[in-house]
Structure formats: C-alpha cells, structure tokens
Amino acid sequence: MFGVNDIPKFFLAFFLVLPIISFVHEAGHVFFAWLMGGKNIKVTVGTGGVLFRAGMLEVRKYYFWYGFCSFDNLRRNHRVANILIFSGGALFNTLAAVAVISLIENNLLASNMITYQFTYFSFYYIFFALLPMHYPDGSNSDGKIILDLIRNKGLDRERIYRVQWNEEKKQWCVLDHDRNLVQAFDDEEQALAKAHEVAQQNRPSRLLNSKSGEETEVENYPRIPL
Template sequence: MFGVNDIPKFFLAFFLVLPVISLLHEAGHVFFAWLMGGKNIKVTIGSGAVLFRMGILEVRKYYFWYGLCTFDNLRRNHRLANILIFSGGAFFNAMAAVAVVYLIENNKLEPSMLTYQFTYFSLYYIFFALLPMPYPDGNYSDGKVILDLARNKAQAAEKIYRVQWNQEEKQWCVLDHNRALVEAFADEAQALAKAHEVAQRNRPSRLLSSKGGKETEVRNYPRVPL
C-alpha cells in the first residue's frame, strides 16, 4: 500500500528515473535513424522553454515529461528502415531493462528501489510506446506507426511536394501532393524555402525539384518518433 514513506520514492522515479528512460528511448530512435543515413538528427527531452542545448540534445524546462527525435533526409528511406527507426526506442528500453535484471541476477548490481523503478518503468514505457493508438495532438504512438507501415496503410505514405519552373508564367511554383499550387515565386531560392516549410510541416513527405525536365529529391522529412 502506498504510504507517506513512499512519497520520496515517487519523486525519485518521476524526476530521475523516467527522464533517463526517456533519454534511452530517444537514443534507440537516434541509433537507427543514424544507421539509415538520417541527417540533422535532434533529440528533445521534456517540454516548455529550452534549458540548454548540447550537441544534438535539447533539454527543456519540464525535462521529466515528453520526448521526441527529429531527423531529415534518410538515405535509406524505405518501409523497413522506418519500422526499425520507430521500433528502436522500445528496443533500447527493453535491452536496458534486460541488462539491469542480468546484472542483478549475476550479483554484479545490488537490487534497490532505483533498479526496481528502472525496470518497472522501462516496461511501462515500452507498453505505451508500442500500444497502437493516436494521440490528441494528431501524433501517433510508435506502435501505431509501425502497424500502419507494416500494413502499408495510406496514412503512412509520404506526401510529395514539388518545386517546378512554369515557363509560361516565368515563375517557380510550389506544388502540393495533389499537384495543386501552394505559392509561386520569381526566385527559386524563395520557392525552395517555402517548399521546405510546407513539407516539414506535413511529415512524412518528400520534396522534389524539377530542372531540365528531370525530378530530383531535395530532401525527405520522415515522421517524427516520440
């Protein structure tokens, strides 16, 4: 039964153990994103105002709540690659929990409230990460994205945005995934900047540019794993 003496243990779990587990979870996403050639990899731990940035890591004021990993331009941007990336978080949590249990069973680590909380909340994290469900903010759990990718469902498909030169109008056109005009510019750099903004906001997406009648990929924006 939960008593007054358990309150410090609760704070220990909430303010120390959970952020560590969250960091391990995001590290799993990062590892597979890097393995698949991802660029501009960034990890955010917590929410609210930014406390500090160190390399690819950004820690926010409420560091004990929420986390996400962003990256662009996967070199291996196929279905299996994305499944591995979205599975990476739960995989790292599972490996960490197994490692702690192994060390305890082989008398390499003393069992304590800290190790118990770490193992317990790692399994908790894995369960809710892999539970296939949509979130109120429009994001999906890792499990929901993995399931959609495995089923090859439409919502897992990339939207394609294009920057094309319109010879008649003498302008660069930004087109959405239905080839409808988003905006037109006289300057190619402005058109690309707008296209990047739209594509990044509507992940998963690819941005193509047409020059000399040939389409080339400028960048891809995979869905963000949480």
C-alpha cells in the same frame, strides 16, 4: 498502499528515472534513423521552453514530461527501415532493462530503489509505446505505426511537394501534392525555402525539384517517432 514514506520515491521516479528512460527510448529511435542514413538528427527531452542544447540533444524546461526525436532525408526510406526506426525505442528500453537485471543477478550492480524503478518503468514505457493506439493529439503510438507498416495499410499518405520553373510566369513555383500553387517566387532559393517549410509541416513528405528538366529529390521528411 501509497503512504507518506513513498512520496520521496515518487519524486525520484518522476524527476530522475523517467527522464533517463525517455532518453534511452529516443536513443533507440535515433540509432536506427542514423543507421538508415538520416540527417539533421535531434533528440528532445521534455516540453516547454528550451533549457539548453548540446550537439543533437535538446533539453526543455519540463524535462520530465514527454520527449521525441526528429530527423530528415533518410537514405533508406523504405518500409523495413521505418519498422526498425519505430521499434528502436522499445528495443533500447528492453535491452537497458535486461542489462540492469543481468548486472544485478551477477552481483555487478547493487539492487536499490533506482534500479528497481528503472526496470519497472522501462517495461511500463515499453508496454504503452507498443500498444497500438491513437493519442488524443492525433498522433499514433509506435506500436500503431509499426502495425500499420507491417500490414502496409492505413498509413498516412506521403505528400510530394515540388519546386518548378514556370516559363510563362518567369517564376519558381511551389506546388503541393495535388500540383496546386502554394506560392510563386522570382528567386529559386526563396522558393526552395518555402517548399522546405511546407514539407516539414506536413510529414511524411518529399520535396522534388525540376531544375535540371527532370524531377530529383531534394529532401524527404519522414514521420517523427515519440
């Protein structure tokens, strides 16, 4: 039964242990994203306004709630690569929990409330990360995306955005996936900036440029793991 004496334990878990577990989880996603050649990697711990940034790490005001990572331009952006990336969070949580248990069993680490909460909530985190389900905000759990990738079924369609020179208008045109005009610019850099903005907001997506006469990929924006 939960009693008054358990309140400090609750705050310890909520404000210290869970954020650490969340960071380990995101580190797993980031490791495999880096392994697959991802660029612009960023880890966000918490939600709300930004408290501070240190390299790729961003800590927000409510650091104990939520977390995600982002990355762009995967060099290896195929199905197996994405399965590894979305499995990475649960894998790192599992390895961390098993490492703590092993250290305790070999008397290299003392068993206490923090180690107990760390292992307990790590497996809690793993279970809900891998449970194939839709979240209320419309996003999917890691498990749902992994399952869809394995089945090669029900995945979000990768949208392709293009920057093309229109000889008739003498303008650079940003085109959406259906080749409909998004916006036209006199300057190529402005067109590319707009195309990047639209592609980032509609992941998973690719951005192509036909400047050289044939389409080349400028950047790709994969799904973001939670």
